[in-house]
Amino acid sequence: MMRFSSALRFCFGLLLGCLISVAVPALWPDAGVTAPPSDASMLAQSSEPDVLLRQGRAAYEAGEMASAVQQLQGAAQAYGERGEPLNQAIALNYLSLAQQQQGQWREAEAVIKESLDLIGVPSATARDDRQRLFAAALTTRGQLQLAVGQAEAAFESWQEAERRYERLGDVEGRWGSQLNQARALEALGLYRRSCDQLLERLTGGGLSCDGLAADDPDVRTRQREELLAAIELQPDSRLKAMALRSLGNQLRLLGQLDFSKDTLHQGLAVAQRLESPGDIALSLLNLGHTYQGLSQQARNYNRPSDAEPLADLALGYYEQAARRGDDPSVTVQAQLSLIRMWVKSQREAEAVALFPEVRDRLSALPVGKLAIQGRIQLACSLLGCDRIGAQDEQPRIGLDRAMLRELLETSVQQAEGFGEPRLTAVAIGRLGTFYEASGDWERARELTEEAIALSGEQPDLAYQWQWQLGRILQARHEQTAVQEADAGAILAYEKAYTILNGLRGDLASLDSSVQFDFRDRVEPVYRQFIDLLLRGDNPSQDNLKQARQAVEDLQLAEL
Template sequence: MLNPYRKSTQGRFLGTLFLISLVFCLSFAQIERIIAQTPDASQLVQQGIERYKAGDFRGAIAPWQTALNFYKQSNNHNNEAIVSENLARAYQQLGDSEEALSYWEKIANYYRNSGQAQQYGRMLTEQAQTYSNLGQSGKAIALLCGVSDAQSKSDTKPQGESNCLPGSALQIARQQKDKLGEVAALGSLGEAYRLRGKYDAAIKYLEQADKITEPAYKSKILNSLGNAYFNKAQREKIRADSAKQLKIPKSDEFQKNAIAYYTKAWNSFQSSLGFARQQDDKVTQMQVLLNLIQLDYRRQDEQNLTSASLKTTRENSQSEIHIQEALNLIDKLPNSRNKIYAAIDLANLPESSKDASLSLILCSSKTSLKRRLSDSQVNSLLLNAVKTSQTLQDSRSESFAFGSLGHYHECRKEYKQALDFTQKALWSADQKLQARDSTYLWEWQTGRILKAQKKESEALPSYERAYTLLEKIRSDILLAERDLQFDFQDIIKPLYLELAQLRLEEASLEALNIETRKIQLKNALETIDSLRLAELQNFFGNDCILTITSEKNVDELLGSNTAVFSSIFLENNIAILLSLPSGESQLEWIKESRENVIEEIQKFRQGLKEGVKNPIPYDRTHAQKLYDWFILPFKDNLDKEQIKTLVFVQDGILRTVPMAALYDKEQKKFLVEDYDLANTPSLKLTAPKALNRQEERALILGLTKQVEVDGNIYLELPNVRSEIDTLKERFPKNKPLINEEFNREKLNQELNKTVYPIVHIATHAQFGTIPEDTFIVTGNNNKLTINELETSLRQVNGGSRAVELLALTACQTALGDERAALGLAGVAVQAGVRSALATLWSVSDESTLKLITEFYGGLKSGMSKAKALSTAQRKLIQAKKIEDINDQYDNPAFWAPFIMIGNWL
């Protein structure tokens, strides 16, 4: 991530418009015939062509529009279509994709109705590219291959030649033996899958396109292929880091894969640059150079990349050469949005590779980031970007140019100039509604500038407007650009946290009246809960979770004896907010430093995990400290309202904390001995509803033998058979799928055939940094990812057919890996079930059997899910007093990791 605005610009700038040169050249050839037929209109057409070639895209539109009206009046439909194509391209160049799309659709209909199949197929590709630019890659894939939007979300492999549906762009090109159309469709399809985060599919399509010898497209195909390799390398690096934390043998393999894909990206970009130079294609040259610069930063930052072709020191790297070449090239580009965004990207380059992954948004408050270019170079680039955008009358790019200037001065602490340019960016963003998705950036920037001047009361309204705007478009941003997963922490999360902090700080003012304090606490809670939703959506990479969102206030969700704890990790401290059923709220700030709290949490959790292997008398020191920080300040209010159930909405590393094991040294009790406990990833995703006890049918999935998945050995779980027998006894209406029968096909068959309110899975489960590494182990050395499990379980989701409870035993998450913990926190939401019972780490399957037996016994007797779990945990705490339970099981290592997620009733 080279700058905080790249995500908003690169879809328009780096998106490969494969078909422009092809169809435009054909249009010019046809235009020769137009000139002879209609001299007046032909002059207008030629005038537009000359302006277009000169980079005056807006200037080309007026004469073409006049010519188009002439052809409409004379019913010259063929010429009307040709001029419409060029108008669509002009609007595309200006970044007005919606206007371009309206033309492409009309042109496609004309060619289809007139039987011009080849042209119709090409227009489908043009439409698809426009949809990709709009962030609607699912629609693009449907036009190019006929694949449904749902299929494009789940497919990891490209469709074969015969699998693209008749009438799709790719099938038409192949039927017509249109090689140019085929390579354009393949390239566009690869790009659409890349934007969707399906990098393997993207690479295969782009590699197919690369095999077709079409020099005009070679540089564009290779550039897009380089982007796909680069994205894949980033994904593999994340997997390597996650596997290392989970101590999985494949960590080294993922790391090698990352190196290999970085190298492939480098080679593809270099080849693309060579072809672009041969063809004197300056626009593509700039695209590739910017990609190479981004890769240069990543390579310099990765100390493990030791390939001889990848230099890691600044003195020997190609970085300076690429930057200088881009600076020399920029003035030679035609005036266009591409040129503007290239200037912005170059101006925002950080000085060193170690800063490349940091957001420049934070430069004025948290870091000492410096830019790669001199102040005079940065200022010149951005001022020229403003001038070019004004020449083009392009309010969207003008907004980004002004905003970047404001950000430049913000980083220099020149707040008057920063605020002036940021206000101009806001004004430009409102013009023609073309840059509304950037407005939240400039409102946020305004808030930061005012906050930096200690004008918190003036900053708060700007933050609130930014938040409101981002809430409206957040889903579109997250779904449109899947690789935003890598940058979420820098681009979106800080806005929510900064606004929450402002609201909490205002609520903490002693002079504030009670009603205003209530409002600010309520607003802060709403902000953080929206962040929880955004984090889950970002992690899982789809919008399924939105289907069960609740818009009720927290007090409407709570029963008379239930309270909610919301933890908020801010920049320098931690806030805990208690919501009570009476509507009252209590805010407390953890007085310890954030770093000390995190260290204490890690020691607490590590001590518990070690107790599984060596159940010596448990040291309660860390559990006492955490209790004193997180629970004790609220004890009076909890007692006053006779609270019996605590629901935790945790942040960051707190998601990995088994709150049940916090210890009250005064009462000499664990937290779970006083309260029934549950967790939920977000209050907006919670709709408390009691278990439907009319249908107590259970689907039981289990693994009793040792298996190997991804090079990791998962040991035999000898007590799973007894666990399954217990489930069968508790739920006579059951269907077991054990070992070899435990597979995706059998699971789907059963779910299609029968309604199962309870799905119990007795096997190993892993929660990694990305959904691909979050899975359950199935029979025959296979696995079922969380997304695949969601696809299966959603078949029965909704209304009376909803899965009420998903139970997962023997889970594993990485210590301190907040994204892995996020996956665990959101498992119920992602799987499309009301509640999930899971563990924070793998425990003895014998103790699991005891706890699960007690849990389902409580559930059958009419207890809520939270109460049934807490009651089972209390029984293990009393292990030394109960003859039929191993007395070691009173150690919280055996009972604390079990948590109830989602609906607690």
Template structure:
């Protein structure tokens, strides 16, 4: 909080104001509220003094977590100060109001008050501090600048920096916080603390980028990001230490303990790289415990006690409430005392949000210590207070999830499912705003969303195995599982790309309704969704106007009995399948053993439901590692043919992101982009693509109305310029495309050793004036996915949808051979055939290659192209019609 309580001028009710100040200073916040509210009633016709009291009330409301009242008081103070022409104070109140919105997990609202405009992350200069800060005249920052109000300017810039940190824009956050520091070189301890947090967050991001570079095999980039990460971690430590010293010297215990807690958490998260040695860590821990004892009752006291109770010297970097920590620094008794005291403090403060958090934290302690009765008692209390006036939706899902786990332990399966379902619905409701309000932490997707969604799906599926469930109820359970799996796929995409662009194109209807509404378009189409759970993997089959079918992946042994295939075994088999396909170039005849085994596991159980007479196309909606392989190459050993020979095959991350529509393809323009030369991007070498001229020539012959950008002409600015001038329904890219474990490492290699990033691709394609002008088909023919992380294939499946393309044909791995131009040419000939769907156009092209040995020499096709290494990697994504 950037401010201190202040005295009123009028003498009569001033006694009440002074008494309130005494109580506030002594930590008797409820008494302070009582006195100041009484004083305010007497100042109704005195805006000058009413402003001061409203300002004080806002501060005390923030201390006790009553943010709604704080907002009302600050808004009233702004009106009061405006009425007496004190614009300087209006600006300061805007800053304080922004602080409250930031605490509530609404940083964008805070930025609007502080500066009036949001700086786009993609437009920030990499040179720190080089971008001038431009805010609108009525914003808090500009009011402070105009009135030469140093304290107001520090507050505005400091809170602005903190808000940008909370939306994950760390470079901009650091720039604003340094600007705040420059206004007053001796610095505010709160600015220093915020700088520590911003540098820590950026260090974590650099660490992720270093891991991504490592997976992609870019040694120089891995080293660069590792060094940047280490430098930022050290910088964070220094800022926290300086903040602690300054707060201590100014006798500000709340700010001091915040700094200590941040320093301790930094040490806990970075124990392996020793940013903080053991002595500093333990001393900071001891100091925090001492200060906590004498701290007045406040939100900081409650959160501080919980953080210290669960503190580990080496944390797993995940939410403490999603697993049971094993190496807590304190003894069980010490931790329990802190948690019980946090419950007492929160009850005294009578703040729903705090009470919910304290009860939930104590409930988790008992869950981890296997006292399920106590665990459920406190968890239920946490749910009730979080649900009261929807005061803490951001933690409600945590406690509902916790209750589900406890009920599961007590074997109360149906009640557990009901709890998981409520947690899922709450999280779906708040997921778009990823911030966890007031906790200064962004929840980690893998830590929170994925395990919760999968737990709920598993529980519902396991319930179907127990006892006799009526068909109607069974159908309802399965449709809910489909919704959960679909929500998980969408959440993964949103998390991967780090924005809501995907969600803006989302069909609001549930999957079941979409199938019914589009039954004509989906005629002859089957949808197979996979869900990978602990220990086993399930497949759901949906057919228009039919009941959903479900099977666990099982292995039939020689005795005719089946056994569930563990997820680990399936993952190894999938990796073996992929390796075998890629290795195919070295072998004359492809060994179909693994492909046949996977066919028996995934496809054969549904053989009766997907007979080729009625089902012509299979659309796969895959989970995790199943995304990294082409289903087209599964082998039916009974019929002695590949899956693609029986069905057209496509994939989509979610039906709710797919617009099934057939469009006129007779007179389409094509933009053809190609790279033949070798290139080096971020220190990684990409080989020359010798087959690209032949591929490009084949595409040109089929699209006479084409524009081409090849080698040095194929650079990001030329690509953007062409799309601005003309609409191209088909964009063909014959170049390397890399999909990393983070979106930043997902790009297309262009000429002059440059790259076209996902953001650039999206920005270029967004220039279309209307939806009718958008790209119908994006073809990427030389892709590389980073093996070892299933998020890389999210890039492949999501890129078309992210950039607003209806359909994509892309390669799961790079095949640098003339086989690509052979496949692409046949695909485009089929694509131009009005009666053929995109999936069928690709199917017919792939079948032609499978039959390479049977075709007459006049076809001019290499007989080795029957090997799936040449035809299998190409997959259809999105709209398959």
């Protein structure tokens, strides 16, 4: 069983500028990586199901998913009636991809299972067409598994697909499978391993992410120069653009922001030479994330004169991505990032003006992680979830809060239907944050306790909801004009504090910019906990001892 660092998952959300603790995966497959084979030799020629299949494929590639589903269902049925199982499997493979695009997850799962059953597991001596079709179906199954939160299963599907492509001598198929495996590793929080996988693909071995981030500047410089030289030798292709973009993302998540920026610029240059609009938009989006990280890093190191220009560059990349993205998922992610940055920089009017468009775009997306997480992020940006936790002044927005509540209620309903406990915990927890901000302490408490139960042993979520519960219980207690600490609030804060100490230990080996983000986000937990322990005229000896220990732990976090 793969295990991931909860601290790294925590920092992933920070560096992407998200207000939620789950990563947003790319739900739209990259062309050439997940598409089933379309070799005409694998199809019977010039018949009605062939026409339906071609029309379905054309509709799929044009983004007309409802039409694609209709045509591909017809093709699959016709091939089945004619007793052509491989052709039927091809149609079902495309049908599953189209259903995924529409958020029809259960139907897509049933369809890809049927496709795999029709193909069967090819033996080592099976014909190449069956091997290739099996690999493509595994790739489609992995895409579905990643989209519904089964990242480990997706990794295993893509590993098997890579083995099949290797047996076939299909270099592009193998490379695409390796890139997909890196996506799964990223979703699991295994960022260094994902980074190493990408380096293996780009350079053929010999380099590691640890080397790229080495403390020794000579080692770091040499490895980076070797990487750049190896990249130059690779011919331009969409896979090269994707690999550079993925590597740039991994470097950002590991705190290597300057090198992330350089790598993403290289990926953008490849995409521009290929004139690939989708890859250009994704590169612009991720450059926005990295420049936002660089701006925050400058603030962490008390360089405000550098922070503002970097923030402006981030906004510029987001604006370009929003304008150029043919893919609605890229457009909405860029717009969500714009709103968050505008609110953070007190440009609330611009954020409010964009709100209706982003809300409508989210409604048009298929029900899935991106749409659910996007609603949570949109509501949290305008509600000021991070400021509520820090007990700072909330953003002043000219927006009816009922609209934010509706966004969060919709995200809860959709997450529960989606069937992923982690996503449901985030949605319910953030609805609890809304009621905390509204002063409805009982409803806030009920939702927060439900989020805690759903979070289970996931510390990067559990600490947030324990902290939120502590704030709610203490605020409710103070409604009675009693300023002493509430015993339940202290217990909840103590649980959050204990979890955070464990997460801090996991961060010891990471880049300082990652540690700064961790410190800034969790510092209020320590300070509020210490304040509660020292409430009243005569704090107990146990409380005094615990407060001293919390002060020492806070000092360690600040170092």
